[in-house]
Amino acid sequence: MKIEQYRIIEKSKFDDFINSLITFSKVVAPVYKGFKNYIFQEIKSAEQVSLKYIPTIIPPKKYFMPQRETILQFDVNNELKVEPIVEYENLVLFGVHTCDIAGIKCLNMVLSDKPKDTAYLIRKKHITIIGLECNDYCDEYASCSFVGAHIPTTGYDLMFTDLGDYFIVHIHSSKGTDIIEKTGIFKPAKDNNIEELRNLRAQKLKIFNNEVPTERRYLPDLFDRSFNASVWKELEQKCLSCGNCTAVCPTCYCFDIKDDVDLTLKVGERYRIWFSCQLDPFAKVAGGIDFRKERSARQRHRFYRKFRYHIDRYGMVFCTGCGRCSRTCMAKINLKEVLTSLIKESEAKIWRKWL
Amino acid sequence: MAKVVIKDSPYNVKRAKILDIKSLTEKEKLFKIVFEDRSWLDFEPGQFIMVSLAGIGEIPISVCSSPLNRHYFEICVRAVGKVTNSLHRLNVGDIIGVRGPYGNGFPIKMIEGHDLLIIAGGLGLAPLRSLILYAIDNRRDFGEIHMLLGCKTPKELLFVDEIEEWGRRMDLHFACTVDRADPDWKGNVGLITSLIPGVDIDPLRTYAAVVGPPIMYKFVIKELLAKGLPVDQILLSFERHMKCGMGKCGRCQIQNLYCCKDGPVFTFKEIMDMAEAL
Numbered sequence: 001m002k003i004e005q006y007r008i009i010e011k012s013k014f015d016d017f018i019n020s021l022i023t024f025s026k027v028v029a030p031v032y033k034g035f036k037n038y039i040f041q042e043i044k045s046a047e048q049v050s051l052k053y054i055p056t057i058i059p060p061k062k063y064f065m066p067q068r069e070t071i072l073q074f075d076v077n078n079e080l081k082v083e084p085i086v087e088y089e090n091l092v093l094f095g096v097h098t099c100d101i102a103g104i105k106c107l108n109m110v111l112s113d114k115p116k117d118t119a120y121l122i123r124k125k126h127i128t129i130i131g132l133e134c135n136d137y138c139d140e141y142a143s144c145s146f147v148g149a150h151i152p153t154t155g156y157d158l159m160f161t162d163l164g165d166y167f168i169v170h171i172h173s174s175k176g177t178d179i180i181e182k183t184g185i186f187k188p189a190k191d192n193n194i195e196e197l198r199n200l201r202a203q204k205l206k207i208f209n210n211e212v213p214t215e216r217r218y219l220p221d222l223f224d225r226s227f228n229a230s231v232w233k234e235l236e237q238k239c240l241s242c243g244n245c246t247a248v249c250p251t252c253y254c255f256d257i258k259d260d261v262d263l264t265l266k267v268g269e270r271y272r273i274w275f276s277c278q279l280d281p282f283a284k285v286a287g288g289i290d291f292r293k294e295r296s297a298r299q300r301h302r303f304y305r306k307f308r309y310h311i312d313r314y315g316m317v318f319c320t321g322c323g324r325c326s327r328t329c330m331a332k333i334n335l336k337e338v339l340t341s342l343i344k345e346s347e348a349k350i351w352r353k354w355l
Numbered sequence: 356m357a358k359v360v361i362k363d364s365p366y367n368v369k370r371a372k373i374l375d376i377k378s379l380t381e382k383e384k385l386f387k388i389v390f391e392d393r394s395w396l397d398f399e400p401g402q403f404i405m406v407s408l409a410g411i412g413e414i415p416i417s418v419c420s421s422p423l424n425r426h427y428f429e430i431c432v433r434a435v436g437k438v439t440n441s442l443h444r445l446n447v448g449d450i451i452g453v454r455g456p457y458g459n460g461f462p463i464k465m466i467e468g469h470d471l472l473i474i475a476g477g478l479g480l481a482p483l484r485s486l487i488l489y490a491i492d493n494r495r496d497f498g499e500i501h502m503l504l505g506c507k508t509p510k511e512l513l514f515v516d517e518i519e520e521w522g523r524r525m526d527l528h529f530a531c532t533v534d535r536a537d538p539d540w541k542g543n544v545g546l547i548t549s550l551i552p553g554v555d556i557d558p559l560r561t562y563a564a565v566v567g568p569p570i571m572y573k574f575v576i577k578e579l580l581a582k583g584l585p586v587d588q589i590l591l592s593f594e595r596h597m598k599c600g601m602g603k604c605g606r607c608q609i610q611n612l613y614c615c616k617d618g619p620v621f622t623f624k625e626i627m628d629m630a631e632a633l
Contacts, residue, residue: 071364071366072364072366072367072368074409074410076409076410079450080370080409080450080452082367082368082370082409082452083360084360084361084362084364084366084367085358085359085360085361085364086358086359086361086364087356087357087358088356088357088359089356089357110603111603113602113603115365115601116365117365117603118361118363118364118365119361119364122359122361227630253603253605254604254605254606255598255599255603255604255605256598256604256606257366257412257413257598257599257604258412259409259410259411259412259413260410261410265410268409268410270366270407270409270413275604275605275606277605282606283595283596283606283631284596285569285594285595285596286433286435286436286439286594286596287435287568287569287594289569291595291609291631292631297630297631301608301631304610304611305605305608308611309608309610309611312611313611
């Protein structure tokens, strides 16, 4: 920890910070919407911000990869004219938890893989991320320690950590430095502040325990053994195939591409829209054949995309442990429970082999 | 919201002009296409392009002309959905959008020097036609070439003129079958699998290229394995509804493989243990 990268800000000054941030940029932060629901939305004053919040309904991926995004505009009035476009805006995302930062890292991985998604890269460049560290679990659905997303590592410009009556702020980029300088409320951190941060991190190691009875490095093995597990058949009975889990997942990025025209039928746009492997038409082809007809196969596909396939392709687990899928599931399919049953079933198989 | 034009977007399409349209059957038409800037679609047999009609949509279609033809390229389209039906209503001279080529085609460099067994069911002949034309253009680089074609009825036979010509050639072994014959049909009747036991091949030096409706693969592969073909010499091309063609949209995923990026041509070895593939 380099002390020159740290600043502190008193909690009494926090509102001043947000209000001064609003004067020079559009600021998006978690806002309480009732019934334990929080959302990321643009704020107009500091009072709106919820500092203690459980993961928002939709993760901040909606700013990086909007649910509906125009990719081409066309005009067929005289002759076909096509223009690929990107829409972006300067944005400060305040209060992003480490799980959602991990989710953004996953999107980066996929969309900056060749061929690069130019629109995404442009949009990303205009977003500043201010993180907010969790000192404790948000609720019982989280499994961030299992995937290693509970401690801030990278992927933010500034990181706020709550240390009682003040926040300690880690500056991670020059974009972050700009904000520190422009708002001008921060004080340099002293040795005792760093010491307190160290203590908090040590304390966190005790609070955050592995939520799933296995380790991350055993995931490939576990999933290689589990393709025909009975767990998937059980999910078939529960799952309603509604697609909620994928819509709220910070690392789900599958999409559909559609065209739309205005009333003249001459001018229109091609847009990209979130889609879900849980929904019926996803794996269908022209002849009407559906390559993942059963809900069990679709749920299995979702879990394999989080914990197996992308480890081979991108070297990363595509679950951030935010717990959104379990929180939102109408049929109460719980990610941690599914993993635990998989482990149990697979262990039983191994023992049978030995005995 | 700022809005800017990004010419280097991977979703950008190139304007292409329809040079000629030929009805092959009741449902299939062959489109001869050229880029407006006369540039060359540099592709490998088995690769696909994204064809788009502004306001209607974009679909993946495999190129069916010879990759060595630099003047134009051809696609064979069956009218089944919104975009394909609209394509069928277009006229010569109309402009469409094209991006690509995408995917991995048939591994020509590996096939060269070996015998080639082509098995095409129905519309599967379209992507294979590109390979056949390439092999005919470079005939001396290949060993024996066997072609087995099958379709439902004689009326649905594609590329009839070319098939007749291929049947006359001395350097091709050719057989054709239909599921249900009509009174004028003089050839074989039966499923395409019935032709396989009869072909005279040396299995160890033969690559089989198989394209057809999903249901066909299982039975054809069984026959090929019975013939003694090694699993890594059976080449299959898969149909999925790719939306981006760049390994992002997730629509064409077969377990850890993307049909658009890792395929659409796979060896049987790559997918033999995969559920959801066939």
